[in-house]
Amino acid sequence: MTSWEAVIGLEIHAQLTTNTKTFCNCSAEFGATANTHICPVCTGMPGVLPVLNKNVVEYAIKLGLATNCSISGHNEFARKNYFYPDLPKGYQISQFDKPICLKGHMDVVVEGKESKIGITRIHMEEDAGKLVHQGSDNIKGATHSFVDLNRSSVPLLEIVSEPDIRNAKEAVAYMEKVKQILQYLEICDGNMEEGSMRCDANVSIRKKGETSLGTKAEVKNLNSFKSVEKAINLEIERQIDILEEGGTIIQETRHYNEATNSTKSLRSKEEAHDYRYFPDPDLVPIVISSEWVEEVRKSLPELPEARRNRYMADYALNEYDALYITSEKSLADFFENTLKFINKPKDIVNWLMSDVAAYIKSKQLSVNATKLTPELLAGMISLLSAGSISGKIAKDVILEIFETGKNAQQIVSEKGLAQVSDEGAIKQAIEQVLQENHESVESIKNGKVQAIGFLVGQVMKKTGGKANPGLANKLLKELLGIS
Ligand SMILES: [Zn+2]
Numbered sequence: 405m406t407s408w409e410a411v412i413g414l415e416i417h418a419q420l421t422t423n424t425k426t427f428c429n430c431s432a433e434f435g436a437t438a439n440t441h442i443c444p445v446c447t448g449m450p451g452v453l454p455v456l457n458k459n460v461v462e463y464a465i466k467l468g469l470a471t472n473c474s475i476s477g478h479n480e481f482a483r484k485n486y487f488y489p490d491l492p493k494g495y496q497i498s499q500f501d502k503p504i505c506l507k508g509h510m511d512v513v514v515e516g517k518e519s520k521i522g523i524t525r526i527h528m529e530e531d532a533g534k535l536v537h538q539g540s541d542n543i544k545g546a547t548h549s550f551v552d553l554n555r556s557s558v559p560l561l562e563i564v565s566e567p568d569i570r571n572a573k574e575a576v577a578y579m580e581k582v583k584q585i586l587q588y589l590e591i592c593d594g595n596m597e598e599g600s601m602r603c604d605a606n607v608s609i610r611k612k613g614e615t616s617l618g619t620k621a622e623v624k625n626l627n628s629f630k631s632v633e634k635a636i637n638l639e640i641e642r643q644i645d646i647l648e649e650g651g652t653i654i655q656e657t658r659h660y661n662e663a664t665n666s667t668k669s670l671r672s673k674e675e676a677h678d679y680r681y682f683p684d685p686d687l688v689p690i691v692i693s694s695e696w697v698e699e700v701r702k703s704l705p706e707l708p709e710a711r712r713n714r715y716m717a718d719y720a721l722n723e724y725d726a727l728y729i730t731s732e733k734s735l736a737d738f739f740e741n742t743l744k745f746i747n748k749p750k751d752i753v754n755w756l757m758s759d760v761a762a763y764i765k766s767k768q769l770s771v772n773a774t775k776l777t778p779e780l781l782a783g784m785i786s787l788l789s790a791g792s793i794s795g796k797i798a799k800d801v802i803l804e805i806f807e808t809g810k811n812a813q814q815i816v817s818e819k820g821l822a823q824v825s826d827e828g829a830i831k832q833a834i835e836q837v838l839q840e841n842h843e844s845v846e847s848i849k850n851g852k853v854q855a856i857g858f859l860v861g862q863v864m865k866k867t868g869g870k871a872n873p874g875l876a877n878k879l880l881k882e883l884l885g886i887s
Pocket residue numbers: 425428429430441442443444445446447
């Protein structure tokens with residue numbers, strides 16, 4: 405097992421968030437009623453002519469620059485010919501030997517080890533439509549199938565990596581980084597459930613130390629980071645088993661089934677010449693001036709690495725915290741927007757990493773999709789740091805904010821949660837606790853001073869978490885006669 409090495413390359417398809425499709429002005433929005441976003445162009449009627457959406461080119465340039473690619477000043481569209489019922493034209497408009505971006509790279513870190521993953525190319529293409537099967541979730545067993553062409557001609561960028569990836573974890577780290585950059589550039593929402601990011605993995609193995617490549621299999625249908633990791637590991641094991649038993653790997657396309665965590669052969673792998681690529685005669689070559697490239701470069705937003713460094717320098721966040729907060733653009737934006745209301749970066753980060761993270765994870769939401777706003781979070785933190793509520797109550801308050809969207813002050817007064825700093829009230833609770841806990845009192849008097857923590861806990865319990873814990877501690881010690 406250890407004498408083998410995996411060689412992995414990923415092809416990632418990212419669906420762009422342009423308003424309209426690649427070659428017509430139909431809406432590119434996801435989720436509309438079937439066949440309501442269609443026209444003669446994207447349904448492949450005879451005699452129509454495609455007109456390129458300039459934003460698609462601009463988005464491609466953005467991604468190319470952000471991934472250290474060179475932008476090809478002269479690139480062109482080609483027809484990729486194949487038949488499938490969701491492709492009315494009988495060909496997909498893609499790019500072949502003259503893609504828009506070439507030779508980039510990205511650095512990824514896995515368990516502290518940094519590796520450089522080359523990017524072979526990024527090209528523009530249009531998506532196909534979608535088959536909707538009735539009575540089954542795939543064509544086998546379906547009674548009949550419909551074609552929905554809303555997605556037909558929605559713009560995609562395909563990002564093809566070099567075979568520089570050596571294991572499944574590295575593949576996931578690379579893919580997460582691609583998603584992060586797409587989101588920061590605001591050109592793709594990265595939503596894998598809705599299919600706006602899809603991935604195919606080319607996997608082969610070879611003996612460690614060898615430089616030539618083994619025969620690869622392409623694994624398709626990787627719709628989550630988990631499936632990328634699992635499917636690659638499965639494929640590596642499958643190939644090792646075959647070779648160790650003296651067999652040979654055949655070049656093929658395999659389909660990953662998430663439910664059964666298994667792959668099965670789909671077809672023997674096609675070669676590029678099977679698609680009869682040729683330049684699309686309906687579309688002129690795309691000429692990109694260096695001025696345009698520079699203009700786009702100037703418009704690039706601050707990317708995750710730059711933001712992480714700035715947070716460490718300006719807000720004294722440690723690297724772990726800065727990495728966490730910049731891992732999603734929405735989270736980093738939330739952090740910065742909260743800072744506008746309260747200048748307590750470390751407190752904000754702590755809440756975002758703990759209670760907020762737990763809540764959004766349990767609801768599978770992005771931080772923007774809850775009732776908690778930066779202003780509401782800041783309000784809660786300010787009540788806590790002013791001592792108006794205890795840390796324990798703050799945890800209840802934030803949950804209440806998530807449920808109701810009310811501000812912390814309102815929740816505290818409505819529910820009577822304000823921290824009790826009234827000595828008389830706390831003393832009363834302490835006296836009750838002392839009466840109920842003779843044993844602890846005795847052991848403290850016999851020198852076991854650490855038992856005082858237990859008594860403070862009882863006082864907090866008795867006051868519903870509202871007693872000011874510092875004050876309770878001080879009063880307890882006074883009443884017990886210890887300093
Ligand atoms: Zn259309």
